[in-house]
Amino acid sequence: MLDLTPFGFTPTESNAYRSLLDLGPSSGYAVARALSIARANGYQALDGLVAKGAAVLVSDVTPRRYRAIQPRALFAEILAAESRKLDQLEQQMLSQPAAGAAPVLHLHGERVLMDLAVRMIVRTDGDVSCVAPAERLDALAPAFRARAAAGRPVSVWSPDPPPQGFPIPVTQIDASTFPDHLSAGAVLLVGDGALTATFAQEPEGIWSESGIFIALVSTTMAHLAQSTI
Numbered sequence: 001m002l003d004l005t006p007f008g009f010t011p012t013e014s015n016a017y018r019s020l021l022d023l024g025p026s027s028g029y030a031v032a033r034a035l036s037i038a039r040a041n042g043y044q045a046l047d048g049l050v051a052k053g054a055a056v057l058v059s060d061v062t063p064r065r066y067r068a069i070q071p072r073a074l075f076a077e078i079l080a081a082e083s084r085k086l087d088q089l090e091q092q093m094l095s096q097p098a099a100g101a102a103p104v105l106h107l108h109g110e111r112v113l114m115d116l117a118v119r120m121i122v123r124t125d126g127d128v129s130c131v132a133p134a135e136r137l138d139a140l141a142p143a144f145r146a147r148a149a150a151g152r153p154v155s156v157w158s159p160d161p162p163p164q165g166f167p168i169p170v171t172q173i174d175a176s177t178f179p180d181h182l183s184a185g186a187v188l189l190v191g192d193g194a195l196t197a198t199f200a201q202e203p204e205g206i207w208s209e210s211g212i213f214i215a216l217v218s219t220t221m222a223h224l225a226q227s228t229i
Contacts, residue, residue, distance in 0.1 A: 016045035020068035027063035124191030134160035174227040
């Protein structure tokens with residue numbers, strides 16, 4: 001069931017949005033009746049949806065009528081808003097002292113893995129090294145392009161020929177040399193931390209700023225880099 005509450009919507013607003021999708025352009029009374037709530041609460045929820053960009057007012061003549069924003073458009077708006085929040089949080093975090101433990105995080109999902117890879121590529125001030133298949137390099141091309149434009153050091157290896165128009169040189173390596181616990185489709189990335197990710201049936205990965213983990217991933221990459229084609 002669609003639930004907007006993790007993204008700043010109240011439960012009533014989330015339910016009202018689903019009702020608008022089912023009913024089409026509707027008044028607060030129609031939505032309130034569908035949800036079995038008071039009419040005033042229905043209008044309050046719909047006005048909240050308008051304020052948050054999830055609905056539009058199509059008629060301000062009594063009774064006011066509202067229409068839901070298309071789900072994909074709302075998702076894009078939520079994604080943009082959450083990305084802005086993450087950018088602000090990242091800037092605040094990076095301004096803090098580099099103290100505390102460096103846990104090893106087990107991550108799941110293609111989006112979180114690729115977003116983390118993009119941020120590592122773009123934000124890392126020092127060297128960045130990456131091993132990735134052509135499919136992943138293609139998805140990461142804008143991040144590498146931004147890094148190349150900033151003149152920051154970067155090295156890339158791949159078991160595949162690089163995507164056409166890739167912004168930096170790519171050294172092709174022998175896929176048969178990958179360790180048994182990895183595959184030729186794995187992504188290894190070292191920057192201000194280290195990331196290892198696989199994108200099989202369930203995309204998953206490990207990330208950490210631990211010095212030991214960074215050294216292990218760096219050693220694996222150095223081994224792979226020796227088997228150039």
